Amino acid sequence: MELVVRARRAVTGAGEGSVAVGVDGGRIVAVEPYEADLPGRREVALGDDTVLMPGLVDTHVHVNDPGRTEWEGFETATAAAAAGGVTTIVDMPLNSLPPTVDVASLGVKRKTAEGRVHVDVGFWGGAVPGNAGExxxxHEAGVFGFKCFLLHSGVDEFPPLDPAGFRESMGVLSDLGALMIVHAEDSDTIDGAPHAHGAAYRDFLDSRPRAAENTAIAQVIAVARETGARAHILHLSSSDAIELVADAKRDGLPLSAETCPHYLSFTAEEIGDGATQFKCCPPIREAANRERLWRALGAGTIDCVVSDHSPCTPELKRFDTGDFGVAWGGIASLQLGLPAVWTQARQRGYALTDVVRWMAEAPADQVGLRHKGRIEVGRDADFCVFAPDEAFVVDKAKLRHRNPVSAYHGRPLAGVVRQTWLRGKEIDGEPAGTLLTRG
Incomplete structure (x- = not known):
């Protein structure tokens, strides 16, 4: 074998234990007890203060490349991913120019990413008005599914689907066996809410009420029931919608849901006026809402935790005015998702096996990446070496994504990523990732 990794603590499909992992040709070929006699040309013994985990899979990343590379870019986004223990990302069809809404635009994006990625990268397609025929x-070109909005996306070149368009696209995807991932907020509800303006976070929160999510999720469930199409609720923020999701799952509908580290970490009560680094849509809600999200995650109603990494330039956050109404909505957290979630999870009695299930296994399963997300024979040798008891304070200037903007700046977190390995090789600063296609 090319490599043998020995770890006193490791998270595998069998739970947490001491293992020796054999790697050959970039794949895991053996998972044995720690002292097993595995011959390898190279052997690595991890420190007792670290845990060997599968590389994380983040299926909700806005790379914004090409077209808005001043916001991010494939090189910086994937470097940040690697620094955070993430070995696979799936890039959203917006806010790049052009958006990924046809085969030609997918080709442009793939050409832009080629040779520039530090981790493996797949792509979502977009479902927008008028492209049902695309x-x-x-799907045949290998996107992992399709994203749509049910209200304005924030960029004019990626418009939302109206109810008829959503039903039409879901019908097409049902025939294809493809997945629709949905930004589920209802435009009519938000149009009827107070307009977002000014520096008061409470006013911004009132402009994106829970009812907007609840109504839209009910619509998604109804259309999934009608068409039989697979649907996934993105960045669930409203805990009021948890029972809707749970009931749909009990009925056997092919529905899943995700939430994000920021909804599990922050609360509305702690966000000061003008602190637009915390603006995202749907918004960060109250502490009681956060605890209900945690309980739903623990119960399996929420399937996974992914970043919704949505960066921008500092100017677009409008720190000069602190106006939530005009600041860009998005939180850059690709590098910080693991320690952010672990910090909160361990306080609530969860284990690293839970975190691996939410942030590696479930996202890989959702998009059909059968060679990712687990330490088991036949999988890619993608590893995160994590020191769970080491603490640090976030410094936005030291993060690897392009712009020094972070809602986590100054926040103490538990857990440090010591190393990240992609297909049996430690990521060392040279782009070595590949571009993935579905299946």
């Missing part, structure tokens, strides 16, 4: 070709 979905089958995009």
């Amino acid at each position: 979905l089958a070709a995009l």
Whole structure:
């Protein structure tokens, strides 16, 4: 074997234990007890203060490349991913220019990313008005599914689907066996809410009420029930919608849901006026809401935790005015998701096996990455070496994504990523990732 990694603590499909992992050709070929006699040309013994985990899979990342590379870019986004123990990302179809809504735009994005990625990268397609005829070709070209909005996306070149358009696209995806991932907020509800303006976070929160999520999620469930199409609720923020999701799952609908580290970490009560680094849509809600999200995650109603990494330049956050109404909505957290979630999870009695299930296994399963997300024979040798008891304070200037903007700046977190390995090789600063296609 090319490599044998011995770890006193490791999270595998069998739970947490001491293992020796054999690697050959970039794949895991053996998972044995720690002292097993495994011959390898190279052997690595991890420190007792670290845990060997599968590389994380983040299926909700806005790379914004090409077209808005001043916001991010493939090199910086994937470097940040690697620094955070993430070995696979799936890039959103917006806010790049052009958006990924046909095969030609997918080709542009793949060409832009080629040779520039530090981790493996797949791509979502977009479902927008007028492109229902493009979905089958995009599916055939290897996108992992399709994203749509049910209200304005924030960028004019990626418009939302109206109810008829959503139903049409879901019908097409049902025939293809493809997945629709949905930004589920209802535009009519938000149009009827107070307009977002000024520096008061409470006013911004009132402009994106829970009812907007609840109504939209009910619509998604109804159309999934009608068409039989697979649907996934993105960045669930409203705990009021948890029972809707749970009931749909009990009925056997092919529905899943995610939430994000910021909804599990922050609370509305702690966000000061003008602190637009915390603006995201749907918004960070109250402490009681956060605890209900945690309980739903623990119960399996919420399937996974992914970043919704949505960075921008500092100017777009409008720190000069602190106006939540005009600041860009998005939180850059690709590098920090693991320690952010672990910090909160361990306080609530969860284990690293839970975190691995939420942030590696479930996202890989959701998009059909059968060679990712687990330390088991046949999988890619993608590893995160994590020191769970080491603490640090976030310094936005030291993060690897392009712009020094972070809602986590100054926040103490538990857990440090010591190393990240991709297909049996430690990521060392040279782009070595590949571009993935579905299946």
